[in-house]
Amino acid sequence: MAVRTTLGIDIGTSSSKGVLVDGDGVIVATAVRAHDVSRPHSGWVEMDASIWWDEFVDIARELCSAAPEAEVAAVGVSGMGPCVLLADEHDDPVRPAILYGVDTRATAQIERITRELGADEITRVGGSLLTSQSAGPKIAWVAETEPAAWDRARRLFMPASWLARKLTGEYVLDHQSASQSSPLYDIEREAWHAQWWERYAAPLEPPRLGWAGDLAGRVTADAAAETGLAEGTPVTIGTIDAWTEAVSVDAHGSGDLMLMYGTTMFLVATGDETLRTPSMWTTAGAFPGSRNLAGGLSTSGALTAWLKGLTGADYPELLAAAEAAGPGARGLLMLPYFAGERTPIQDPDARGVVAGLTVEHGRGELYRAALEATAFGVRHNVETMRAAGADIRRIVAVGGGTQGQLWLQIVSDVTGLAQQVPETTIGASFGAAYLAAAAIGEAPGSIAAWNPIAATITPHTEHAARYDELYGQYLRLYAGTREVVHELAAAQRLS
Template sequence: MKPSVWIGIDIGTTGVRAVAYQADGQSLCAASQEYPLFTPHSGWAEQDSKEIIGAMENVISDVVTSLTQSGRKAEGVSISSVFHSFLAYDKEGEPTTTLMTWADTRSQDIVREMKKLYPDFLSIYRRTGCPLHPMYPMAKIAWLRKERPEIFKRSSYFGSIKDYAFRVLTGQWVVDRSVASGSGLYNLLSLEWDRELLSYLSISEETLPNVVSTTYSQPLRGEMARRTGLQAGIPVVIGAGDGVLVNVGIGAVRPGDMSATIGTSGAVRMLTDKPCTDEKGRTWCYNLTDNVWVAGGAINNGGLALRWMRDHFNEAEQSVAEKLGIDSYDLMSSYAKKIAPGSEGLIMLPFFTGERAPNWNADARGVLFGLTLQHDKRHMIRATMEGVCYRMNSILHALQEVTGPAREIRVSGSFIRSELWLQILADTLNQEINVPNVNEGAAFGAAVLGFVSAGILKDISSTADFVTVEKTYKPGAPAVKCYQELYDIYNRIYWNLQQEFTDIAAFGKK
């Protein structure tokens, strides 16, 4: 008999990807589709939820077609979705708002008010595992109630892109514990929606989806079977949030294993056997499976910063890359490689969309510090890569204070296509980093939850048996010394600009 095949669906920030997997991690075929992110005002970052669902249907259909042509078929589907999205529905279940993404910080003023209302606001963090920050859906609901009361009154239910996608596929409105734990509304200690926060928001438990295990499944609806080519009735596993599933997908599932991801955003994470919070409130803690939690910190601006650099300063390079048939990022990386570590004194603070961990400052803004006449776009590209790695280093320091030192660091995300960026990260962290032989990350992590739900794999730790290290990057002494010196300067720049960040953010809202 041929091995079982499941499709892992990864609904991300800028696109959706579907991949057909066997339980040993072998991918058979894949499809992806992008969708736009709308930023109509400063601090806003939203999307069309129906457009995302349409893209999801398309990539599933494409994968099913490829499987059929090879004589295979999917036995189930499991979902990974981006964390911290927010969507409101009317009583018929139709969206009343656009989809607010994690990058949306319009509720920053609400968060300031909450910190005044709750002087011991860290108690909320200790209950929910989520620092008070505008990226969390809890703050977005509060914004909707205050700033758009007419829409708030028309909204009977509040959820995310995950529960919306699961309802489209199965007809049932529920959410997994993982995505719920990333809402800022879920009590990690009592395992229920937090009653104090429900009261603050003036909503009831009935307005939120029931919370289920990340291996919970329901049969695929007949209508969706017809639209995607899947077999009606096959199990659809609700899965988890994309960030925590990365650890599963790259085999970082043993005690002391840490993952470092740079995609659109970035994150550093470690698995724990119980909810684990930081007394200083710098890190978050989300659920993965019933008995596994993930402590970590995420940055807003990872590959997003390099994409900004490409789109605004490297248009000619994009044209050249297209003519040569190569990736424009590869060309940019080759430019940056010609510049020595430290970018000849140029430092980028890549706070294009504010910042999350470890300082949780939504007012932070991008800074290019140290510019001289000798600097050109090559320096700017490298400084952007280095600036993102400084952010990752700040999370690593905070997380290791909470969880202890990492036994191993495995990496994932689109940045692994750049050997230069990988080496910069190793040098900045001053630790070895390992590239695994399976790099699908969240899509494979979702499929693993499907295999666990079906009894094909024992549990998520099974991926450690077959996801191995493909290449190791070791820190180099000269670069390490350079980055340690510049990291100190970078930190001082950040802390010296606190009032200026607040003032310029306020000016931008006028």
């Protein structure tokens, strides 16, 4: 007897993940494909969009083969973002996709467009200042620096919308992703800003807008032949992975903060009001009527992976050594800005700093300092969100990093906040599968029925004083090294 399932696939920074989920929220099968980004120059982070579709096809075929009794009733898509993938009229990419805020190439365009439109007007219309997270300046960068590619460009895609296009033939983008395409989107009108689109994005055709859980269309005959999915299967519009992760753990209600532990760290606070602050990102939510104040660290899991490769140790060894190092890492303090930083400092020229290092320190202290550095970054973001008016009453953790108890505990100890950890933390692919089930009326009213809270991490109050002291030093360390670090970043761009 066939088991009705939904397929959720997410295209992430370091891997693509897929799940088949039945009507009770039970994961029937999973699949992963690892990949790498390209860094052709300092500050550039790109990816060949063919990876997105090829891995979708591989994962879909693997999952369907692993569970031949499963009938895929609907497909949910998700992906990192906001990205800029420009394609011609035949949907052939004109260049590799430019990734989200970790790509910092468009600094000159950010400055120029801000001068032309005015910071206050950009914030009034779009909700946020232009930063390395904004898609608009990256589109302008292509127009100004790669005229041959720009002459061919006709459409704008992000990973989820690219998958929807390949599956259904529909050209559509969700409101949440659009709201991170500043200055091209009007957040209060929930529509493209026609005048600014014409000024900075012509001759691109604006994609039709919808919400993450809306249906983009149905699987075409050509896509069915490639993927093994049945022709006519419904496909959702989808959205950016962090927002799909929030859906996966039921952390998209007013007062919720989703904390995503991944290659980068992402925070999404949800409310009913459009909050504006220069150091965070104001966006539309995944669902109609919701608004978010969001932030992100440019490195978190990427930093721990870097240390793993540098030391040659495996994660269990590093975690054991880090736990033995104790709070404060025996006098080490790190700034985690190894790829610049997004929020709240919005400094693409920030760089990593390790202070207090001696020949007596080892890999355990370095790994502990890296975990604590990301925790200080989370605290900085949470305090900035609250200062802007965010009402944060509940924190839910999600992502691959939640498998490590020590990292979770350090974040709670540094912030003084409890974190709820759900039963399933696989992330955006699970949320995408839920949205697909909801779109065809086959999901419970809340994903909490699929994914209940399994544990709560509470702060160790005995560490509060030490971490308060270190957090103050963390803020001072950035201020004290910023000028020198910016000079080094300028030299790196010339190398």
